[in-house]
Amino acid sequence: MGERLSIKTERDEQQLFNSRAIVAGLIVLFALGGIMTRLYFLQIKEHAAYTELSKQNYQKHIPRAPTRGQIYDRNGVRLADNHAQYVLEVVWDSVPDQNGDGKKRWNDMQLMLDRLTKIVPLSEKDLRVFGQQVNRRSRYQPTPLKENMTEQEMAMFAVNKSRFPGVNLERRMQRYYPLGTVASHVIGYVGRIDDRDLERLDKSNYAGTSHIGKIGVEAAHEGRLHGQAGYDLAEVDAHGRHQDMIERKEAVGGQDLILGLDINLQLKAEALLKGERGAVVAIDPRNGEVLAMASVPTFDPNLFVDGISSKVYSELRDDPDRPLYNRALQGAYPPGSTVKPMNTLAGLYEKVIWPGKTVYDPGFFQIPGHKHRYRCWKKSGHGGVSMDYAIAQSCDTFFYDMAYRMGVDKFSGYMSLFGFGKKTGVDLTSESDGLMPTPEWKQRRYKQVWYPGDTVNIGIGQGYWLATPIQLAHATASVAMRGKRIRPHVLRAVRTAKNKPEQILEPEVIAQIPARDQRHWEMVVQGMVHVVHASYGTAKRIGVGAPYTIAGKTGTAQVFGIAQNARYDASRLAKRLHDHALFVGFAPADNPQIAVSVIVENGGGGSSTAAPIARRVMDAYLLKKYDDEEPSEEKGEVEPADIVPRVEGAEE
Amino acid sequence: MISGLLPASLLKMLQRVDLVLLAALSLLVFMGLVTLYSAADTEISTVYRQGIHFVIGLVLMLLFSQVEGKTLRQFAIWLYGIGIVLLILVLMVGVVKKGAQRWLYVGIDIQPAEMMKLAVPMMVAYYFSEKPLPPRFLDILVALILVAIPMVLIMKQPDLGTSLLIALSGLFVIYLAGMSWWLIGGSIAVIAVAAPLMFNYGMHEYQRQRILTLLDPESDLLGTGYHIYQSKIAIGSGGIYGKGWLHGDQSHLDFLPERHTDFIFAVFGEEFGFLGNLLLLGLYIFIIWRGLYIASKGADTFSRLLAGSLSLTFFIYLIVNTGMVSGVLPVVGAPLPLVSYGGTAVVTLMSAFGIIMGMKKRKRIYQTDE
Known part of the structure; x- marks a missing residue:
């Protein structure tokens, strides 16, 4: 065998090579067949998927x-x-x-x-x-x-x-x-x-x-x-x-x-608040459209569009007058006496008071068995006070007594029907809830029981009660509508294209506030009219010369508590510690077209500071008097007439 | 007189050229130039330059086809010996580029590994031409050592791709010489066992990474996997008929990298589809078969073994590139033979086909003529 192998023969070697070459040729065929199979899968079987990937590659939205x-x-x-x-x-x-x-x-x-x-x-x-x-x-x-x-x-x-x-x-x-x-x-x-x-x-x-x-x-x-x-x-x-x-x-x-904004009214409201910190909200009570919503001071929104510089932003943010803060929606203030008309309706509904009822005001109210005196703003007392007189004169004792006898649950319950303690749902951002206090809330928040004195305080819109200007305007509009609550909204209509007509949005009726007797609404409205137009009304000065009837209510919200027997001396207090001046109202009283709430922070008295602003807003809207330049002679002067001092920790 | 002489001698030279193979190669190169025009974004100068490469290749093919096996075999030992010496010099005093020491500076940078692509199969073919065939075990062992020496030297540079190609060209000679099937089977079994060990201990990180990327190209879409991913999309989206010449979105919108060199097969596949690919691969098969056919008509054992080995090496280029571009083999950076743009590759391959042609047995008349 070995011998035969060692002999080189050209013929054998040729044959050997040929067979090897043929096998190699077959391997080549087989291998390239493999590549073709691969191509078959890529190009035929998975073609659709790769076409999609290719499109994703080169097509861009x-x-x-x-x-x-x-x-x-x-x-x-x-x-x-x-x-x-x-x-x-x-x-x-x-x-x-x-x-x-x-x-x-x-x-x-x-x-x-x-x-x-x-x-x-x-x-x-x-x-x-x-x-x-x-x-x-x-x-x-x-x-x-x-x-x-x-x-x-x-x-x-x-x-x-x-x-x-x-x-x-x-x-x-x-x-x-x-x-x-x-x-x-x-x-x-x-x-x-x-x-x-x-x-x-x-x-x-x-x-x-x-x-x-x-x-x-x-x-x-x-x-x-x-x-x-x-x-x-x-x-x-x-x-x-x-x-x-x-x-x-x-x-x-x-x-x-x-x-719904009337820009002239808005300009007027902002002008009236100029130099102050405050808010004016005006609503058309008939449909809830916000006619004006001023929060002063304001800011220039153009600064924010292309990225505000951090320096300008921190200036705005750290400004003590807080221009970025929308007082009309975010500002929660004690509503003070402005809510007395609503309180009255609560009392009537819960039968704690009735149209002929009078309360004797010696100048203070005392919870039976307690020594503490809850003082009426009028130190000497109002004497015998009827419901109408209580509203017009803003008699605190009448409302202390009424709230005390009603109890907090019924009181807060009925006030919630006006929307207090909840966002009105106006179509704007960052609205605050305000606060309608209840014993459960106090327990949760302060881990304290609710004292009867807390009820007495909220009876005059003080204590823990906080309301936003939009809530006050909304509640006032609801009174104007005799209990029909319509959601306030700023968007009046939309237009889908320049050549298309406006589509006016339907107002949303939230609820009808119940009353024992529909005439109760008229009685309360009457009381509010007397605030402005009666000789004994706290805001009688703004009624002078008005060609329409205003139903209103003044209010003063305390910023800080003063001692039981101390006297409130506005002239000696720093401006920041002055009371907030408030006013709510609507007009004309028998055919309401505008409901207004005004708050001037540290403005002093509601009748002297806030009420004149409301009057001029109403004038502007109802009489189209947008540019009268009456000197605001009442401003800055604080009347003790509407001040409601409250004593901190009254329950001892 | 001289003017009459030249055409006559040229005609004589042309008789040595295998016209069938030349026709197939020309068709392939033509398809390559057409594809290149598209891949180079209709830049005619690229096609023109590649055409020049082809013409130079043709001239070299004509020259090499004149060299007979018995002439060439005399150079085998010298070429191999010098090559080994140069490879050792590379490792000692070579020029380092891109982290590899592959070049020698002799006025210009030369790469001795390139000449080993021819020297190794020549050397092994020479060795077997002296021995009785089929080869004895000892002869195979010697042949394997002849292959292993340059392979290891080149691997040290490091240049894994070239060392494997050179080893394969030598192994093809051993196979064609008639190494027993038992031995072949046993070797394959040994390699199957050794490969994982090689992967873990014998490879550079980038080589390992290439293989890992191949196994899961999607894992590294922004890096190494991107090439394969985009070329698969190009080929796959071509479908049966292709998107048409100059209409490949993948290549014309620049998604396909290296598209006029290593990834030109994807451009072809995208624009001419599966049918185009069948034609192209069919042409390649024909060329390889023709090469093997010429080898079998070789003048002697040396001629047959060398021509057969060179034909099969051409096949390896083809399979490595198409396998890479279609995503079944690692990305190793090999051109598609005679289609990818690149002067060196075209000139070398055309020369190799010239050598294959030269191995063919001379016709009697031609020999008596001499």
Whole structure:
């Protein structure tokens, strides 16, 4: 065997090679058959899936942001608008080689910017922000270089544009509030979408949107204002460069909103509060439309649109007068005597009082068996007090007695029917609940039992009771409507397109407040009319010369407690410690068209400070007297007439 | 007189060229240039340059086809010996680029591993041409050592891909020489056991990573997996008929990396579809078969073994590239032979086909003519 193998024969070797070559050829066939099988799976079996992946690769939805709806007042005055803003943008990849080294480096960008700044001045900040952003983006995507281009800058750039390939002027829509600080708490503002917004919004609809309503109508009606985003389906390459447009879906602009706000009335209210801290809320009681909602001081919402600087923001935030705070919705104040008409209705409903009932006021009230005196504001006492006189004179003793006999449960229960202690549900953001105290609440909050004295205090709108100006206006409007509660709202109508008619929104009736006898409403309203128009009314001065009947109620809310026998000496107290002045009312009393609540923080007495403001708001609205310049001679002067001192820790 | 002489000698030279193989190669190169035009975003200069590479390759093919087996075999020992010396020099005084020591500086940087692609099969074929076939175990062992020496030297550089290709070209000679099937089966079994050990202890991290990425390319979409992912999308989205020439979205929108070199097969697959791929692979099979056929018509054992080995090495290039691009083999950075853009590869491969052609037995008339 071995011998035979050792002999080299050409024929055998040829045959051996041939057989090996054939086997090798078959292996080649087999292996490439394997590759073809693989290709069969990729190209035929899974073709659809890969086609989809390929589309995902090169087709890109470029969102088209809808135009945000505009906001108008009831007269058609524009409150929020969109302005074109021009931004200078740079696409790095399109910036040519500047220094002739054949390469495109940062150095070339720098040289280009140096040339550009001679034509359009670029600030240190522009360059810094641009430098940070340009490195984070694709070289093929535009990066903003300078925002808010002026007419002159745009013209200068346009003339020299050919010298700056890769630099483009882009138009962007920016929110603008033409009236500045006016009604800023109601209108609110938009700001850049942040992480918190991202969590709750529909990302596909906001893909091209940079701003979102942050507060006020802008936030509360974001859904209506924003509109439906469209898109361009474009072909893009691996670097995100756009090649061709495949399909376009136009965006549908947001709805225009027409507010119930009467901007003239709003201006008047804000002017009346000028220099003070306070709020005025005016509601049309017939349909719940908010006619004016002033919170003073205000701020300029335009500051927030493009990102407020932290310095300006901290100035606003740390301002002791708190301009960012919407007093009309967020401010919870003791309602004081303004709620006495509602208290009266509670007493009538719970049969603690009745139309002919009188209470003797010696100048104070005492819980039977206790020594402590709850003082009436009138030290000498009112003597025998009827229901009507109690309202008109704001007799504390009458209401101390009534609340005491009613008990807290019934009292709070009935007051809740007016909406106290709960948000009114007005279509604005950050409304406060206020507080309608109950024994359960006190137990929960302070781990203390409810004392009878607590009931006595809330009988005159003090103690733990807190109400917001909108709650007071709403409750007053409900009295004006004889118990019909209609939800206050700022959005009066919407318009889906410029050429379409307005659709007026239906007012929402919340409830009918029950009364033992419908005539009780008229009696209470009568008492309120006497506040203004009777010779013994606490606000009789504002009734002078009124061509219509006002039903109102003054109130003074204590800021701090004074000792049992101390005298309240307004002139000697710091302004911050002065009482809050309040007034609620509606007019005309027999055909109510406007319900108003006024609060002036540390304004002193309700009759002297708040009531005149209410009168002039009513004049403005009912008589269209928007621009009378009566000197406010009553202001600053504190009348002891309506002061209701309360003693802290009265129960000892 | 001279003007009359030249065409005559050229005609004589052309007789040595296998026209069938040349036609198939030309068709392949033409398909390559068409695909390249698309892959290079219709930039004609790239196609033009590749055309020049092909023409240079043709000239070298013509020249190499004149060399007979008995002439070439005399150079086998010298070429191999010099190659080994150069490889050792590379490891001692070689030029380091990109973390690998693969080059020698002799005025220009040369890569001795490249010449071993020819020297190793020549050396093994030479060795077996002296021995009785089928080879005895001892001869196989010697042949294996002849293969192992350059392989290890190249692996040290490190250049795993080239060392494996060179080893394979040598192993093909051993196989074609008639190594017994039992031994082949046993070796495969040994490799199957050794491979996992090799993976764990004999590989560089980047090589391991390539294999791991192959097993789960989706795991590293932004890194190594991206190439495979995008090329699979390109091929898969091509479907049966393809998206049409110049209409591959994947390649024209820049999603496909290395598309005029290593991943040109994906461009072809996307634009010409499954049917195009059948045609292309069919053409490759034809070329390899023709190479093996010419080998079987070799003048002597050395000629047959060398031509057969070179044909099969061409097949390896093909399978490594198509396997990589279609996502069944690791990404090793190998071009699609004669289609991918690249001068060196085209010129080398055309020369190799010239050598294959030269191995064919001379016709009697031609020999008497001499």
